[in-house]
Amino acid sequence: MKFFVAAFFTIAAAGILAHAQGNYEIQVYGADTIPPRSTMVELHSNFTADGERLTIGGVEPTYHAEHETIEITQGITAWSEVGFYVFTSETTGYGVQWVGDHIRPRVRVPETWRWPVGVSLSTEVGYQRAVFSPDTWTWEIRPIVDKQTGRWYFAVNPALERTWHGPDVAQGIGFSPAAKIGYDFTKKISGGLEYYADYGSIANIASLHYQQQQFFPAVDLNVSPDWEINFGVGIGPTAATDHWIVKGIIGRRFSWPKKK
């Protein structure tokens, strides 16, 4: 999950942590990269059914916000890709607004190394407008480990985040892990549970109340190698988390193989 606006900030002198959360791309990464001469275009649609209703610290509410993110990923080599994001938000009374852009290079351990698990590493840098996140420049590094064995699929993304510009610069490195367990019910239908969290600063883990914790029962439809379809409903049980989010991802891969 891209808690790209996963900024913790202090509210007044009470010293209470609240969370200006932005759910723009909610996805646990697998280790695969897009093949060379291929482009994946994805649309991430996330609707916050029950979230923050107030404007806090100048950051817009998430309640009934519709976030649409376009992700374009270009395969570079058999072991590398670059992704580019355009984030938008639509909230009643605010209209459709551009939120920000990110770029995300990623490398993976080539399949030819025949490791027992898939491993890749992505790093993401980007800007988002202060009205959506007080931290306007952020950086993330995301190790990715996954394993498909029989019908079961496991993935873990122990991501680390760093704010370059904004109130959370002093926070240092934040810890935002994500994980997924899936099961292939059929060749085309897989279901599972996705987990997303933000524990705050790695040097000063927030108490559970102020952590973001989300669980998404989700379904993947494997209708074609050229299509990616995922949807789920997220539950956020902690105070700092949007309580209900509906997410959907639809992606289409375009390939230009060499002639021969």
Next chain:
Amino acid sequence: MTAQVCPGRIASRRAFLRGASFAAAGALVPGSHGLAKTLSVGTTRQQGAPLTRSAPVPDYRIEIAEIEWEISPKKKIRTSAYGGQIPGRLLRLTEGKPVTIEIVNRLDHPEIVHWHGQWIPVDADGSMEEGSPMIPAGGVARVSFTPRPSGMHWYHTHAMARRGMQHGLYTGQFGVLMVDAPTDPGRYDREQFVVLNDWEPYNSPSDDGSMMVQYVYSSINGRQLGHDVPIQVRPGEQVLFQILNASATEVHWLALPGHQFQVLALDGFPVATAAKVDTVRLGPAERVTALVSMDTPGVWILGEARTSYLKAGMGTVVEYAGRSEKPKAAEGTSLKWDYRAFGDPSPVIRKPDATIPLVFTSRFRGHGAPDQWLVNGKSFPETDPVMLKEGLRHRLVFDNRSTDDHPVHLHRHNFELVSVRGTPMSGVHKDVVIVEANSRVEADLLATNPGNTLFHCHQQDHMDAGFMALFRYT
């Protein structure tokens, strides 16, 4: 039994042998030595019976052992092989002349050697599914049989690959078995053996959502392109290429830029029409015998027509005398292959005595597991036996209802293709045929070699996952 027709060749046998690229020596050395735990199998011996004083003296000896094989100076493959080399040395036999071969298994697990394409009894065939005995770890066996039919065949392990893809046909346990007709001169100047193989397999998700085997390296005659010994030719020569795809799972397309292949035989059997093609396609275990007129001087790469396989090493240089320029590979070669091109122009289809449907399907076992394969709804060993009647013509209907191509093989027999994708044909005899995804091929089998007969997909991962069935005689 399906008729075997010998090709009309006119060059002298002596010239033929001079021109051959492999030598029948080394791993297959005449004579034998006293070895313990010897098993004797063959046409006249009880399966697994201990060697007796009356056991035939072996004509050849094959030693199966672990080796480290250099496919290039930068890459050594640790695997098992015959006689310390890959491919195993050419075994050149004469049709109708009995032979005894001693096999020494120096591995730490049982092995078995299959004489692919030979019409021989079950105990010699080399298939534990039929009942041929395994050669125990550290054991020795002798196999006696009378080679037939003539043509290009091969010998290889018939062991399961098991987990890790380090056994079975993923190893270097294969070699060419050339059976010459007693009067089999050749109408060519040079004979060149070309054995294709792939190395270091790994499982990868395929586009259809199932697991598929891919490879890191490929080779011709055990060497990667750039580290091979060039094939030296002269302008005007007629070179007979004997090509074998020994890959465990991969179909390969071979091209020689500036030249065409005139296909004379498939799986060792002469074809009705010796058509010329730009590329030859070989499924696992298929063989192509093709004549090439050396009429385009230069330095060329005989190699995979697809760049990825060529880069992986599947190529060898063909160098005309006096030429030294940079080798050129095929570019933009069309990948076209149709068995019907080699059949009778006017097909003659005989009415079968019986029809045997064989439906190929798969069962999904997760994106992280290979599919289970079924023949007529069941996986081996649960598959129902297919019953044959001796002397009758059986029409085998290969009905592939899966999204994979299958190179299906029948042991100890061959069959004649009578229909591919609904088009009638005749005149093409084979023991392996690729049944393309969601297509149907029909082939006539004359049941003339009683005994258990294994039918299977020659893709190692498919046969390991149940794609086998046993034919029995009533």
